[in-house]
Amino acid sequence: MSDLVLEATDVAKSYGRGESRFDALKGVSMQVRAGESLAILGKSGSGKSTLMHILALLDAPDAGSLRISGHDVTSLSTADIHRLRNRDFGFVFQQFFLVPDATVLENVIMPLKIAGVGVRERTERGMAALRALELDDKARNRATALSGGQKQRAVIARALVNEPTVIFADEPTGNLDTVTGGIVEDILFDLNRDKGITLVIVTHDEELAARCDRQIHLRDGLEVSPELAGAAA
Amino acid sequence: MKTRDVIASAVQNTFRSKLRTSLTVIAIFIGAFTLTLTSAIGAGISSFIDSQVGAIGAPGVLTVTPVPEDAPADDGPAVYDPDRATGGASIDGPPGMAGGGMNQADLDRIAEVPGITGVTPAVTLPVDFVETAGSQRYELTLDLATGLFIPDLAAGAAVADVDERQLQLPADYVEALGFADAQAAIGQPVTLGVTDAVGGHHEVEAVVAGITNPGLMNLGPEGNQALADALLAAQRTGVTGEATPVYLAADASIDPASTPEQIAAIKADLVDAGFQGMTVADQIGAFKTVIDVVTSILNAFAVIALLAAGFGIVNTLLMSVQERTREIGLMKAMGMRSGKVFGLFSMEAVFIGFLGSAIGAGVAIATGLIAAPLLAEGLFAELPGLEIVRFEPLSVAIIMGVVMAIAFLAGTLPARRAARQHPIEALRYE
Ligand SMILES: Nc1ncnc2c1ncn2[C@@H]1O[C@H](COP(=O)(O)OP(=O)(O)O)[C@@H](O)[C@H]1O
Ligand SMILES: [Mg+2]
Numbered sequence: 001m002s003d004l005v006l007e008a009t010d011v012a013k014s015y016g017r018g019e020s021r022f023d024a025l026k027g028v029s030m031q032v033r034a035g036e037s038l039a040i041l042g043k044s045g046s047g048k049s050t051l052m053h054i055l056a057l058l059d060a061p062d063a064g065s066l067r068i069s070g071h072d073v074t075s076l077s078t079a080d081i082h083r084l085r086n087r088d089f090g091f092v093f094q095q096f097f098l099v100p101d102a103t104v105l106e107n108v109i110m111p112l113k114i115a116g117v118g119v120r121e122r123t124e125r126g127m128a129a130l131r132a133l134e135l136d137d138k139a140r141n142r143a144t145a146l147s148g149g150q151k152q153r154a155v156i157a158r159a160l161v162n163e164p165t166v167i168f169a170d171e172p173t174g175n176l177d178t179v180t181g182g183i184v185e186d187i188l189f190d191l192n193r194d195k196g197i198t199l200v201i202v203t204h205d206e207e208l209a210a211r212c213d214r215q216i217h218l219r220d221g222l223e224v225s226p227e228l229a230g231a232a233a
Numbered sequence: 234m235k236t237r238d239v240i241a242s243a244v245q246n247t248f249r250s251k252l253r254t255s256l257t258v259i260a261i262f263i264g265a266f267t268l269t270l271t272s273a274i275g276a277g278i279s280s281f282i283d284s285q286v287g288a289i290g291a292p293g294v295l296t297v298t299p300v301p302e303d304a305p306a307d308d309g310p311a312v313y314d315p316d317r318a319t320g321g322a323s324i325d326g327p328p329g330m331a332g333g334g335m336n337q338a339d340l341d342r343i344a345e346v347p348g349i350t351g352v353t354p355a356v357t358l359p360v361d362f363v364e365t366a367g368s369q370r371y372e373l374t375l376d377l378a379t380g381l382f383i384p385d386l387a388a389g390a391a392v393a394d395v396d397e398r399q400l401q402l403p404a405d406y407v408e409a410l411g412f413a414d415a416q417a418a419i420g421q422p423v424t425l426g427v428t429d430a431v432g433g434h435h436e437v438e439a440v441v442a443g444i445t446n447p448g449l450m451n452l453g454p455e456g457n458q459a460l461a462d463a464l465l466a467a468q469r470t471g472v473t474g475e476a477t478p479v480y481l482a483a484d485a486s487i488d489p490a491s492t493p494e495q496i497a498a499i500k501a502d503l504v505d506a507g508f509q510g511m512t513v514a515d516q517i518g519a520f521k522t523v524i525d526v527v528t529s530i531l532n533a534f535a536v537i538a539l540l541a542a543g544f545g546i547v548n549t550l551l552m553s554v555q556e557r558t559r560e561i562g563l564m565k566a567m568g569m570r571s572g573k574v575f576g577l578f579s580m581e582a583v584f585i586g587f588l589g590s591a592i593g594a595g596v597a598i599a600t601g602l603i604a605a606p607l608l609a610e611g612l613f614a615e616l617p618g619l620e621i622v623r624f625e626p627l628s629v630a631i632i633m634g635v636v637m638a639i640a641f642l643a644g645t646l647p648a649r650r651a652a653r654q655h656p657i658e659a660l661r662y663e
Contacts (some may be wrong), residue, residue, distance in 0.1 A: 097560075
């Protein structure tokens, strides 16, 4: 699915019930085009992560529809959805989510292990991904022994290892200092430019968003124009 | 995820929290250790009993004795009755003694009981002592060999129906009679002393044909027909007229393939006819009952340990699922199916079960193999041939299988909890 296109129409999502019900997304329509880099911008709590999770098939919307390359997601089987997430998507999260007592290499090859790739091939591909991120010398180290920037590079290696068509990154630089954050950004945009990997980056950082081809602004679960996004809710 | 990787990851995860895993493994270890050992003891004892039953009392023999008519005294000792008393006559008393025995008419009545195919009276031969040249004289209770029992021999062969006067002696006579060992006694002559009806002393020569092992049910010394004839002839010196032989017991043959129900029916018929019949298994029964009670208590203890271990596994894995919430969420986000997540955690439980049961069974086998020879030489020296523990690969495999099945069952609860986790909630989990 190299020309994979994600298309959300009027998606809504709420958390909780009754009194404590909270509408995190109130009807958002948007597209992710193949090969582009897209920023989902907004303040904390505006529903950015929720939208990204829906686009990445990690969560189902309460209302509205999602189409992947023209196919309605509801027509896909669980196995198809798992395969898409496993083969076509890569994930980068703000909190890294590395398994602390596993080695860096073991962390990186997790998607391949899940896909059922054999030991030798996944080691080779894992090492290649680590080499691309200049982390191959840390392959056998515990994930906990890495610095923040190294951790995020390991996470990117993990997102990259299955050669995905889309990388979803939720606040990829949120936990990094400016310099390290800049390096991580460069890596992501290089992947987008050199390998044609589509980027969906959730961020509240205007500068990072500005480097993307396109921006979507969210406020209180709705898409708004860039000018309104900045204004107080 | 490949099954191989699921197993490998489960094994790896087991060792992540070593302390927790070890504590759970210890509980399983105790259960598996005890079960392995008790089952081995059970198997050892019953194979010993079977060999004893097979050796001395072909399963097709009932030892029949008369039931004292006014006997069943659950209410105190029997009242003295001068007409009935045997006057202290022992089984080696002369034929023709008072009551308590059986005559030919009794044997005929026994033979009429349905299911009994033959009756052989137990004939005790009138021997005062046995000696060899240079040894002391020893008492000897010698029976006429019936051929119904196959002796458990340390050396030589069972007495044969030949012209040579033969006897077989228990192992404890070997040294007493001055032989170097059981083998050295075979074919050697011994002298038997007989007192006749008028108080005259006679000596009869016989040859040792076999030496029997001591066992639970001692098969006493036996002589062949030629020896019996010689001894009885010596004893009857000076007797005029025929004496009516009286027997204290008889061996009744039944179909060796009889079921316990059939044997019970034959025994009931014997009781109706005024006799009681006992198989060798009955006679060993008391010993077996004690062993059974001990092993049952140990087994109950083992099962309790395993139940506790089951809860230990539930607890261990629930904590593990809790700790690894994010990892589970991450794996699910990366496309791992719920079924595989379930497999991962239940496999971890099975592996904990495997660890505990393998170590338990291994240590039990080692303990058994080290302790058994020591016990066999010490406590159970009287019972050669007793294999105190007998490890059967099948029962060890069954125990390990059952323990792993219990572990799996215990693991299903935490594994289901892990499998049901929603990737997003798991990733948002703080
Ligand atoms: N599982 C949940 N239960 C209840 N409320 C939630 C849950 N997840 C998110 N929310 C709420 O939904 C809103 C949007 O969340 P999110 O999409 O994470 O925002 P953002 O990523 O823009 O900060 C927030 O107010 C958050 O508190
Ligand atoms: Mg967020």
